[in-house]
Amino acid sequence: MEKETIRIENFSDAVFAIAITLLVLDLHAPDIQTVKNGAELLAYLKNEWTAYLAFTLSFFSIFIMWVNHHKIFKQIYSRNTAIMFSNGLILFLVTAVSYPTALLSRFFEGEASSISVAIYTGIFVLINISYNLLWFIASNNKKLLRPGITNSAIKKIRNNYLYGFPTYLIAFGISFHYPAAALAISMLLLIYWAVSSGKINMVEE
Amino acid sequence: MEKETIRIENFSDAVFAIAITLLVLDLHAPDIQTVKNGAELLAYLKNEWTAYLAFTLSFFSIFIMWVNHHKIFKQIYSRNTAIMFSNGLILFLVTAVSYPTALLSRFFEGEASSISVAIYTGIFVLINISYNLLWFIASNNKKLLRPGITNSAIKKIRNNYLYGFPTYLIAFGISFHYPAAALAISMLLLIYWAVSSGKINMVEE
């Protein structure tokens, strides 16, 4: 049985690659009028730490999403309209990540901190839901999957994304009162995904 | 017979992927000076709903155009200069979509609403024409097509795009007086394309 999903994967890979690279456009160099000498430039750059934090966090988030996207599609061999559009939803949210990133970068310090973190963690809740949806649609119809995939492998992948959901929701929930803690949880989740992506790997072989 | 059009498809896929991802650059984060606290940030974001509407509409429009582009090129096996440049015209219009999107995002609310919607629906009329042109050129010379394609399959694809034309034209026509209704029709057409792309799919097998 031939894999039908190769071009969806290639198109998705391209969107991930562009989305991850466009993030840098929100790192702004200062105007020549504002910054007169080296000390002022260093001061300006130090003040931009939230932009670097947001850039770094979003870069590695999209990177790990891409790793996971590929891992899911390694198990999907056929496509239907539902697969196409749940994947379209993932791509939509992934390209949108740069917007909450820009908000976080500008408002993490200051009074709008909790709202900007809530929006930032909120989009990861939505992305988690869209991954769960894709895998739900794919695994619901075994004809769409890689021939010979075991039920335990299907369940393992499902659980991997389902378990993410409450954690993202918690991060989102506490953003309103403890934005820094919510962001820290997001970072820990990043590391968890990175490690757990290794685990799914073992499922494949 | 070998398929000669693979690199045109790859190049086109890349242009679609970049065009769809660049749309996010028109979502603007507010200045730190304008927005002082969470309530003001939320108020700013709520006020930006036309930008989100335009972004979402254009994202899924380009996504469905890409799906349809691929479906047409699955049937085209050879290329000539006319194919190259009618495809170039499609890519030209697809990359241009972000400009009417930016206009819609800024002027859908307010007195320039009808003009911005007319321009927005107008580009989809042009894109529909360019798809019709590509298929007209390709299907006019059966040597360019997939060997073994049936006449009924050729007609089915042609009708699929031809039927789109009057509908887009109606959307364009009523933009001047009922911009909101014209945009609603565009959204319905989006859903129609999504569903009808499933129908073309059946033609292929």
Next chain:
Amino acid sequence: MEKETIRIENFSDAVFAIAITLLVLDLHAPDIQTVKNGAELLAYLKNEWTAYLAFTLSFFSIFIMWVNHHKIFKQIYSRNTAIMFSNGLILFLVTAVSYPTALLSRFFEGEASSISVAIYTGIFVLINISYNLLWFIASNNKKLLRPGITNSAIKKIRNNYLYGFPTYLIAFGISFHYPAAALAISMLLLIYWAVSSGKINMVEE
């Protein structure tokens, strides 16, 4: 003999695709403050005709350069450092095209017209030189070329690019006094390239 240049071509294709799509970023939507109603929006857009001209001209110029790039690389089977870097030079100039495009779009009307057109036509002179350089390097060492390529095919391709050089130079030269005529020549050259790319095609088969 295996073709060694596939990944250079893929990388180049990606750069062409991105460069062609980024051009749209120089179409600027007006501020909401400047434009109050439909009539003002139309007046603003009419006034932007130089931007549309520059966008259209550059889009199809890069498109035809891509077609020609591919045609040259269809004949190149091996690579060496000189091929790598003359190709790098082409990519460098292609990505830079958006800068003279922005200048043309802003200054074609007005007193800086001739300088902006000279810079615009000037980059096409440089690009023509870089294509000639690439083909000179490749055809100088027949081991780099497709096995079985005929001398007349090599010459045909060389002449195709060599003949472009004086014409581009003329367009560049007259930009200083007749900018509109120089731009018109560039457009005619575009059509010539489009047609002549068909001729090279015949060489291949």
Next chain:
Amino acid sequence: MEKETIRIENFSDAVFAIAITLLVLDLHAPDIQTVKNGAELLAYLKNEWTAYLAFTLSFFSIFIMWVNHHKIFKQIYSRNTAIMFSNGLILFLVTAVSYPTALLSRFFEGEASSISVAIYTGIFVLINISYNLLWFIASNNKKLLRPGITNSAIKKIRNNYLYGFPTYLIAFGISFHYPAAALAISMLLLIYWAVSSGKINMVEE
């Protein structure tokens, strides 16, 4: 043994291609209000020479990094989490290059010159470290490498990147007092990499 790393390479190639093309976005066309005629346009453009220098330097730096990236991955056949994330680190730094480029372009002339050059050369120190890290991880476990690779080939590649490290560090170190000399060293290193990439090539065959 099948090569497992193809999609990492494709994704990386796309990120390199986008990062290299986005550099042009930091070449800014002047406002129509500022520049009134051809002489003023030429004066403006002459004044922008630091932007062209930074653009050119960064373009060819990323180009050579891409050549080297490919050369390393030609020797890597399997992947593990460490490979994935050390490659992710390289991509992170490569996409970030446009930021120090923008700083260099604005501040190379003037009092913040040494700081802007130090940041610019600093990112190349980091990129050199990330390449060393990737090759350290890959070569530490011969199962990850191309079957049949010789120890001398492994050592040759390692030395190629290791020798770069002190040179980049020197460029970084002297940036604080002799920014122009530090930039000149970076340019010489560029040429060294271009030539040495030919040498690694020979290792492959």
